[in-house]
Amino acid sequence: MPDELKTSALGAVRELKEITAETDTRDYLRAAATQAHKQYDDYELIVDIDAHLQEARFWHEILGFMENDVLKQTAEGQLAGGIRTPLINMQPGMSFQALGGRVPHQSGPREAVSEPGKPGAAFVEIMKRSMDSMGVDYQVIFPTAMLHLGMNPMEDIEIYLARAYCRWLTELVLPQEKRLIGLIYLPFNNVDECEKMVREFGGHPQIVGYTICAVRHKPVHHNQYMRLYSMIQDTGKPLVFHAGPHWDDPSFSQLNRFISMHALSFVHYNLIHMTNWVINALPERFPKLKTVWVESGLAWVPFLMQRLDHEVLMRQSEAPGLKRLPSEYMQEMFYSSQPLERTDFELLAMTMKKIKAETQLLYSSDWPHWDFDPPSSITTLPFLSDQAKRNILGLNAARVFNLPVKRVRPRAADVIADRAADRVS
Numbered sequence: 001m002p003d004e005l006k007t008s009a010l011g012a013v014r015e016l017k018e019i020t021a022e023t024d025t026r027d028y029l030r031a032a033a034t035q036a037h038k039q040y041d042d043y044e045l046i047v048d049i050d051a052h053l054q055e056a057r058f059w060h061e062i063l064g065f066m067e068n069d070v071l072k073q074t075a076e077g078q079l080a081g082g083i084r085t086p087l088i089n090m091q092p093g094m095s096f097q098a099l100g101g102r103v104p105h106q107s108g109p110r111e112a113v114s115e116p117g118k119p120g121a122a123f124v125e126i127m128k129r130s131m132d133s134m135g136v137d138y139q140v141i142f143p144t145a146m147l148h149l150g151m152n153p154m155e156d157i158e159i160y161l162a163r164a165y166c167r168w169l170t171e172l173v174l175p176q177e178k179r180l181i182g183l184i185y186l187p188f189n190n191v192d193e194c195e196k197m198v199r200e201f202g203g204h205p206q207i208v209g210y211t212i213c214a215v216r217h218k219p220v221h222h223n224q225y226m227r228l229y230s231m232i233q234d235t236g237k238p239l240v241f242h243a244g245p246h247w248d249d250p251s252f253s254q255l256n257r258f259i260s261m262h263a264l265s266f267v268h269y270n271l272i273h274m275t276n277w278v279i280n281a282l283p284e285r286f287p288k289l290k291t292v293w294v295e296s297g298l299a300w301v302p303f304l305m306q307r308l309d310h311e312v313l314m315r316q317s318e319a320p321g322l323k324r325l326p327s328e329y330m331q332e333m334f335y336s337s338q339p340l341e342r343t344d345f346e347l348l349a350m351t352m353k354k355i356k357a358e359t360q361l362l363y364s365s366d367w368p369h370w371d372f373d374p375p376s377s378i379t380t381l382p383f384l385s386d387q388a389k390r391n392i393l394g395l396n397a398a399r400v401f402n403l404p405v406k407r408v409r410p411r412a413a414d415v416i417a418d419r420a421a422d423r424v425s
Helices: 030-040 059-063 069-080 121-134 155-176 191-201 223-235 258-279 300-314 326-330 345-354 386-401 412-424
Strands: 004-008 011-015 047-052 138-142 180-185 207-213 239-242 291-294 334-336
Touching (some): 047 386, 059 069, 155 191, 180 191, 207 386, 258 300, 300 326, 300 345
Parallel strands (some): 138 180, 239 291
């Protein structure tokens, strides 16, 4: 039904319905569809390289692929007892991402779907709604509750959940929608299992890369991982480091607000892994391995470039494998745009210049997290050329993830019209 029109002293006022977890994604993102229509509907390709699975609604489906009967039965018992995401080491009561209801889909969408009982169908339909509304051709899916699974003291849980998630993704979800693409979650605490997953799942046509959830204490430069990196390099698909929150880290436990931890934690782990990656000369050892750094924003990259260049020039003996400055290697890596620090356009413009954003930056929404960015976060930047915007919104991702440059999304005007017709009926 249309929003109710009321009359006040100011004239006609449209009373908007409250946004809840039951709100249809197409209604929540109605403004994004309008932006798509006005700003970038003629762009040849839009790729969102970071959108999230909110596991609570679909966790029972993932658990159905568990290959350990003991853990599976334990998880099913926890589900029956009211635990929404069994086996995940997230602390109940410490998740503030939803921001008091601003984006209730963060905690798991409960909107109505056309085939609620069909396995995988609810997830596919909800994600398709977000793609259509934001005007996106392809969307890369990441898990959410698994972002700091690498800190779980039970290593086998990470392995079995990683395999269950990848099987759910490749066997159940991706075959239902060609516009959804995914990454293999690598259980990085066990390199043998990582290699096994590359061999087993890496050939799926909708698997476009491999991800290390960065919240963990494993040094990425350790010799045990060199064969894994070689295997990934041979596939031609990228290795993606996805940052995340971890308030239990001893350093971050000093912080008394979620916003403080959120500002630092998502940057911290990628800072550590990037530093180890560069200083230990992994770009020299694996020159064809594409690396992508996700959900840390951009402000940290020029900072680290300057710091590492400064240190290496003073102590070159500690980085003997480097043939160039750290910043030069970092300028050849790829970065996701979200969360885009837009408070100072002068600083942002310089940041994008330093990272060579026109060829190295990839658009990401991070939907449905509370700080998500629609594609208009790129199209409204006044200092970018039209070609730079097209590259960032899709053409760069086509190179990184080996995607065809071909529009597959519906026209924004059709999306808006179809939803309006649904609401009237």
